[in-house]
Amino acid sequence: MKDLIKNEMIRYVLESKENWLEEINDRYYDEPIIKFASADDPLFEEYKKIIGSDHLTPGEAFEMAFGKDSYHGGTVISVVLPINEKIRKSNAAQTEWASKEWALLRVFGDEVFKKGFIKYIENFLNQKGHRTLAPSDAEWFKLYSTSLGPASNWSERHIAYAAGLGTFGINDGFITEKGIAIRLVSFVTDLKLSVDIREAKNHTENCLLYSKGICGACMKRCPVGAISKDGHDKIKCYKYVYGEESRRLAESYGGSAKVASGCGLCQTKVPCECKNPIS
Template sequence: MKEVLQEEIRNFVTASPDNRFAGSDHPYFEEPLVGFAAADDPLFSDFKHIIGEFHLTPGEVLHEACGCSVEEARTVICWILPIAEATRKSNRKAQKVPSREWSMTRSHGEHFNTLLRIHLSNLIRSIGAKAVAPLVAGLWRPVKDPRVGMASTWSERHVAYVAGLGTFSLNDGFITEKGIAHRCGSLVTDLVIPASPRTCVDPWNNCLYHRDGSCGLCIRRCPVGAISLQGHDKEKCQAYVYGELRETAGQLYGVMETGCGLCQTKVPCETRVP
């Protein structure tokens, strides 16, 4: 089943016309990475202390959506959708606002990611198993926590970490073997699938700054100074991305969700683990 699901995700990304810019054959995303996490991995419980009690475990996701016991959750399926090379190249030139291609990927590409969540969930349900994608099932919500700041009830990045797909970074991104410029997705199922190994020595190992104190180029790339050697100012970043950019790039490109991504392009971790 593991190989079947991996191939299904890859085929959907490769073949779906929804993974294409309007009027073009150019994709939003390149070949995905896929990982699997055991639903009872202790890290999911640890997140209630690291992130907050509000962060759901896989068992709570399945219980909330299906009414079943939390023990029925067995596996979390995760994927990384690397942003296409042409889009990344266009955003390398950006200094204040993201490129049109980047903004289209953040808006329409994320819609494709939602379609992938739905497609995979329906496939699993068609064989009689349970499947819930928290971002489709209405279980994701933003949380402003006094201790950690901006957070949510289901972090796609943290779930991907449990599945061995990468580590965190100075700018609060997630660096995979295909880099930091990507979108994440996940779902919870009662299918039993072997977990992917976590090979990194710590949760920040793929980030050059955290690994040896070098780099920090993402600091210079941020147009509003939301990244420093102390980390990522989530509120300053959010105010820019969901405030100013909606008024500028959003109106220019005709989308509400423009993203930014300057700190994810023209940096050593854009496409790889440096």
């Protein structure tokens, strides 16, 4: 069953017409990496302390979708969508704002393709009798403000960490075997599948600065100085990434003012851009 799910996800990503950017005559996303965690992994309870009490466990997310007492164990499937090299290169050449390709990825790669992928996989598994949902696409998914900046009740990076897909960098970005220039999606299903082992020694192992005390390339790349040895200033980052200028830029590129241009300079032209720099 795991292979069936993985193959279906890979096939969808590689064949979907929505995973195509005319400007580069290529895909938004390359072949995904997919891993599995037990929905009862105690780490999900710990996230209530690490992230916040509003962060849902997989069981709670399942019951939000399928009703009280519907959860009897299951699996979390986490998916890494690596960003195509041409899009990465276009953003690597930027020093101030996101490239046109990066901005179009925000709208059509995320809002159109990724949403279509989520619906397809939910239906694929539900039709086979396995109740499945993607929490970050549910109507009850929420973003909220904390004194440190925005957070959510289903953090894809923490889910990916639980599934053994990588670890965090000094800039908060999640570094996988395909690097940091990625997007993440996850599903909770009542299917009970064998799980992947979390091999990382700690939650920051893949970052050169945390592990070896070298690098810091992302700090120099950030146009607003939001990254320092103390970590990532989410409020500074948020104001830049989703501010007025970013929204105007997105429109001028043919994107959407509503989702803005993004930025991602700290995810391109860095040693962890498309590989795990520790491997």
